Amino acid sequence: MSGQSVDSELDETAEDSFRNRVSVFLEANCSRTGDRSGTIGDDDPEGVATAKAFQGSMADAGLAGLAFPSDFGGAGLTNRHQELFDREAQGWHLPTTPLSISHGMCLPVLNQFGTPEQKARFMPDNISGASIWCQMFSEPGAGSDVASLSTRAVRDGDEWIIEGQKVWTSGAHYCDYGILVARTDPSMPKHKGLTMFIVDMRQPGVEVRPLRQISGGSGFNEVFFTEARVPADWQLGDLGQGWNLAVSMLMFERVSIGAGGGGLNADRSPGLIQAAQALGHSHDPVLRQGLADLWIREQIKGYIGQRIRAAVAGGRVPGPEGSLAKLNGALLARRVRDVSLAIAGSAAQAWDPDDAGGDRWAVACLSTAGISIAGGTDEVQRNIIGERVLGLPKEPDQYKGAAWEDIPRS
Numbered sequence: 001m002s003g004q005s006v007d008s009e010l011d012e013t014a015e016d017s018f019r020n021r022v023s024v025f026l027e028a029n030c031s032r033t034g035d036r037s038g039t040i041g042d043d044d045p046e047g048v049a050t051a052k053a054f055q056g057s058m059a060d061a062g063l064a065g066l067a068f069p070s071d072f073g074g075a076g077l078t079n080r081h082q083e084l085f086d087r088e089a090q091g092w093h094l095p096t097t098p099l100s101i102s103h104g105m106c107l108p109v110l111n112q113f114g115t116p117e118q119k120a121r122f123m124p125d126n127i128s129g130a131s132i133w134c135q136m137f138s139e140p141g142a143g144s145d146v147a148s149l150s151t152r153a154v155r156d157g158d159e160w161i162i163e164g165q166k167v168w169t170s171g172a173h174y175c176d177y178g179i180l181v182a183r184t185d186p187s188m189p190k191h192k193g194l195t196m197f198i199v200d201m202r203q204p205g206v207e208v209r210p211l212r213q214i215s216g217g218s219g220f221n222e223v224f225f226t227e228a229r230v231p232a233d234w235q236l237g238d239l240g241q242g243w244n245l246a247v248s249m250l251m252f253e254r255v256s257i258g259a260g261g262g263g264l265n266a267d268r269s270p271g272l273i274q275a276a277q278a279l280g281h282s283h284d285p286v287l288r289q290g291l292a293d294l295w296i297r298e299q300i301k302g303y304i305g306q307r308i309r310a311a312v313a314g315g316r317v318p319g320p321e322g323s324l325a326k327l328n329g330a331l332l333a334r335r336v337r338d339v340s341l342a343i344a345g346s347a348a349q350a351w352d353p354d355d356a357g358g359d360r361w362a363v364a365c366l367s368t369a370g371i372s373i374a375g376g377t378d379e380v381q382r383n384i385i386g387e388r389v390l391g392l393p394k395e396p397d398q399y400k401g402a403a404w405e406d407i408p409r410s
């Protein structure tokens with residue numbers, strides 16, 4: 001099969017047979033309980049190696065990149081297959097978290113905006129996990145207002161030279177490639193002078209410095225570019241179109257955080273119910289109420305996800321519904337944290353140092369706040385929903401239409 005995968009109805013027999021194939025694979029390759037092999041957050045080479053090996057076996061089994069075209073390393077199936085896979089995978093531990101950005105954001109952007117040559121060169125290794133990708137938008141002076149970013153790309157013959165700094169780049173320390181947004185024309189208004197590029201993260205002009213987090217991990221990085229080089233044909237999309245691509249990529253990120261299938265976004269209530277039972281808390285009426293509330297909200301999250309997947313299957317890049325999903329996902333994550341704390345009790349604060357996974361409650365709880373920030377903060381999602389769903393007026397911008405180079409920056 002070539003080209004973009006299409007969605008078709010699957011009959012019951014085809015669904016059963018696919019579900020069976022997935023279930024055989026999961027039985028053979030996964031465990032029911034999650035050890036902490038690989039988070040986006042940690043400096044965890046072993047977890048990254050596990051993720052790569054696991055993704056390789058998914059690819060060998062024809063289960064990687066299910067809805068992506070087979071010409072570019074995908075399985076050439078449909079979004080319905082992905083949905084069935086995600087459902088079947090609930091309750092299993094898939095050690096793919098270090099690949100979340102690579103697959104949740106970079107892969108759809110490559111598929112949507114890459115040239116045929118770029119897709120043929122980069123997508124198969126991305127899908128099989130042979131190469132891992134990060135995304136580089138945020139800068140010290142450009143987070144929520146990412147369009148004001150300063151990293152420069154200047155054309156030099158058949159290459160672009162990159163100078164500047166990114167920050168909060170998740171996973172950059174183990175990534176092979178990155179998708180970068182840089183300023184190519186400072187004389188244009190801020191949204192118009194940006195271009196997107198594929199960057200080789202292993203070159204000498206790219207320096208990755210990890211940042212330590214409250215959870216103890218060091219998953220984000222500062223990334224410094226000093227005369228880093230990008231071949232001209234690694235430009236993604238048209239010159240000056242970087243903002244449009246960035247908005248699409250951010251929406252893929254919001255969907256992935258708020259409505260993706262497994263990994264970061266898997267339903268937590270089944271595991272928490274089991275944990276409450278195992279720890280003897282299942283008769284606590286307040287906790288039972290919290291768990292029931294969580295379960296109901298996770299069903300709603302599932303419906304939001306279905307709506308978005310239907311839009312994507314219809315050929316649309318997700319719009320403001322991505323912000324609804326992301327905001328809902330962040331609010332849900334806080335409820336998960338609160339219920340987890342109630343179940344874990346003191347184990348969320350202190351644990352036996354000889355228990356290798358003893359810190360899992362604390363790490364998960366401390367990481368929750370970041371979900372309200374990554375991919376655009378809750379406030380930014382509310383602004384988008386206000387403007388694009390509710391039709392409220394835009395925020396005032398005294399520099400609207402001004403050249404980026406004329407706007408004061410601290």
Ligand SMILES: Cc1cc2nc3c(=O)[nH]c(=O)nc-3n(C[C@H](O)[C@H](O)[C@H](O)COP(=O)(O)OP(=O)(O)OC[C@H]3O[C@@H](n4cnc5c(N)ncnc54)[C@H](O)[C@@H]3O)c2cc1C
Binds near residue numbers: 167
């Ligand atoms: C877990 C995690 C992973 C991340 N991974 C990546 C990554 O891989 N790549 C990458 O490029 N970036 C990444 N980021 C960075 C993230 O995108 C930014 O942190 C985020 O966009 C906010 O930017 P900022 O930190 O500069 O905060 P600021 O933009 O300075 O915001 C500070 C506060 O002001 C509020 N605020 C700002 N503007 C408005 C407004 N217009 N209206 C109302 N309130 C406003 C914000 O909501 C926030 O509370 C990650 C962040 C986290 C937490």
